[in-house]
Amino acid sequence: MADLGEELLQAVATARDQGQPLSIAGTGSKSFLTRPETAVRDSRLLSTVEHTGVVDYRPDELVVTVRTGTLLRELAQTLAREGQMLGFEPPEFRGLGTVGGAVASGLAGPGRPARGSVRDAVLGVQMINGLGERLVFGGQVMKNVAGFDVSRLQAGAYGMLGLLLEVSLKVLPRPQAELTLRLEKSATDAHAEMRRWARLPHPISAAAWLEEGLWVRLSGAEAAVNQTAAALGGEHQTDNDFWSGLKDHGLPLFRRDGLCCRHLPPASAPSAEDELIEWLGARRWSTSAPGAVGYQPFAAGFARHRCRDGGGDGKIADYQARLKAAFDPDSLFNPELTDADVPA
Amino acid sequence: MSEAPEQNPQPPPAAVTDAAKKQALARLRRALPRESLLTRPEQLKPYESDGLTALREMPWVVVLPETEDALRAVLEICREHGIPVVPRGAGTGLSGGARPSGDGVLLGLSKMNRILEVDLDNCAARVQPGVRNLAISEAVAEHGLYYAPDPSSQIACSIGGNVAENSGGVHCLKYGLTVNNVLGLKVLTLAGDELLIGGPGGDPESLDLLALFCGSEGLLGVVTEVWVRLLPVPPERRVLLAAFPTVEGAAGSVAAIIGRGLIPAGLEMMDTPAIQAAEAFVHAGYPANAGAILLCELDGVPAEVDADAEMVSRVFAEFGADEVQVATSTEEQARLWLGRKAAFPAVGRLAPDYYCMDGTIPRASLAEVLTRIGGLSERYGLAVANVFHAGDGNLHPLILYDANAPGELERAERFGADILALCVAAGGTVTGEHGVGVEKLDPMCGQFSAAELEQFARLKAAFDPDGLMNPGKAIPTLSRCSEIGGMHVHGGRLPFPNLERF
């Protein structure tokens, strides 16, 4: 529990004076996403790991404000004591992931279609921009339209716009009851079933198809969960290991070479290559998809491709670059993500 | 800590010369069909303000493009002649965001009002910006789907305006705001660049421009298409009305329901003046003597709604509700909602004018802030009625005044400014869903530091280097802030020292 805000601010100011680029990192649990094999500009590590602690937690308000070096694991424990959780289920990667990394990477887990994405949960941030200024955007209330929504913009920005010091996140009540089922299904049938659920309200908080099994997690009021479980059939699973394996990438699939994932309109028909279908069809994983289609969000260097190419057409990339310059005109932060001279 | 800016990130646009206007007008005439260009005073009059009617200005001209090509031509002409562009959807905005500029083009998007595509399989629809909010739900109702965000103005307001304001509504407590319910956008910047952002199957681009455009009040570009997410209509709905002797009981119930793990579809509060006004207007059967009522809507599968209703009823009893009505049939539910939905016009009958505020506060401060607003009401000698989104802590105090009585408008404005200062002091914000527009430029000075405001200005300049997109809105200039002396002070010291912090 320490507030290193002043030290970090000082470090950014000094680096700025010296023209010294900075690489922002927490514990480095996701460094494989961002680090180039060879650093072209020699950047200095700026670590948030000691900037930790829950600054403010108001269970009744469904909001928690946390320093960004705090481990997700520890935050989860704090929230669990009040019967709450983060809805977006960020991957913890061997228990090392920090809150700052979760927001900066914008990676969400199995519950995303039902409970929202990372940016849906971001209510406010305190950050240091590339001019070395400490800035506060958003806040701790659910509805806030004062000024541009700079806080949600930080989700998935991989620290390109600045160092996040604190984030305020919307939290959710833990469901009263939760239950996991597994149904034996082919990819096509499982996908059809998921699309049917998308059109009918159900207490389904996650669904994933893997190895001929359609896994379903039901969450909510006990009566509703039991009723739906009875209607769906399948085998009841006694624990929730499958979901943590999916969320934290512990399942064997995630150790396979060439694993690649695609985001698609969820109703797109499953292809023969799909090995894991989740998010009601919106996210697919495969190891043998024809190279060019997919992208590898959990592959080395992924974030570099994403940050440099902007993920869209050329125009979007231009505006992304201007946006970066509006926050970090000297390109102080994470040059390995945006520098054109770093091999991607 | 922060150093003086080397230069103003976005100087105000230069005054538009008559010669520029003349040339631009000639080009607009060539580019647009006659019915898409309005220039005569009687044609311009309906556009002189948005829903914030106290602030009016006649636009130079109004253009109503029907196609993207026409829209693109208008933007090009404006950019080349340095003419400000003020986008306008349906003009229901309550903060003056679509208030015209006397030197500028008012860009009305009402004729771009087609639903382009309904993708039932992906539960999504692609619509033009001028489509009315409610028209989307109506168009997909036969398929058991709907678009969740439901501003009270939903019969009139446009989806483009909703995106620009990140609008909310009664059901946003459970289903989120506009930003949580749009999947993609097509945007045209002033430079003529078309940005395709997101879509029904996309993860966001590396920087989440979709989130940035939501709530950007027309300052960054013109939204020309919106992909909205459609949700299945819940099989069961129930509405509970609880009457409490005091505001405290109602406020306590709100915090307890949410604190105990239930997020209702909607949770709205009305205080005595609002209840009585609504009752006199529409006879919804509200208990007219109550100190406050809560309307709580629950939805989902039947077993879930039963369980939730039981929990909510227990909380109501615990916090001293005198009366609870439960509506299961659609007709009964419509009756209970009627008073809430008619509350603004109902309050409007109590006085010649009202001024609708829009601050958000933490739910735990509801009772305290409402009590203080009551105190301010006495101090200013102006009545106030409260009807608001209690579950989100989003207040809408309606200040009653008479614009024809000398000094009353100014008093109402000062009263409003004090309410917003209260909201900021309680840890909230000066606008929950109506936007900053021109109305809340001054309170913005109290909520943000100079460095933060400059960051906003640089962000705008990244999309609109000419500074012609809806200039003078949403983000105050530093000189404005120092003039009013309301500059933000870090460290809990507030710009309104007469108000205690709590």
Ligand SMILES: Cc1cc2nc3c(=O)[nH]c(=O)nc-3n(C[C@H](O)[C@H](O)[C@H](O)COP(=O)(O)OP(=O)(O)OC[C@H]3O[C@@H](n4cnc5c(N)ncnc54)[C@H](O)[C@@H]3O)c2cc1C
């Ligand atoms: C009776 C009443 C009740 C209301 N209730 C609610 C409520 O419950 N919740 C709520 O959130 N709001 C509410 N409002 C406010 C208002 O209806 C919303 O802000 C609405 O989203 C505005 O939509 P509009 O089409 O009227 O936009 P306008 O008022 O025309 O414009 C609003 C802003 O959006 C910009 N804009 C419009 N279209 C575009 C576009 N295509 N591209 C770029 N910028 C654009 C304009 O420049 C302006 O800054 C209410 C208003 C009234 C009068």
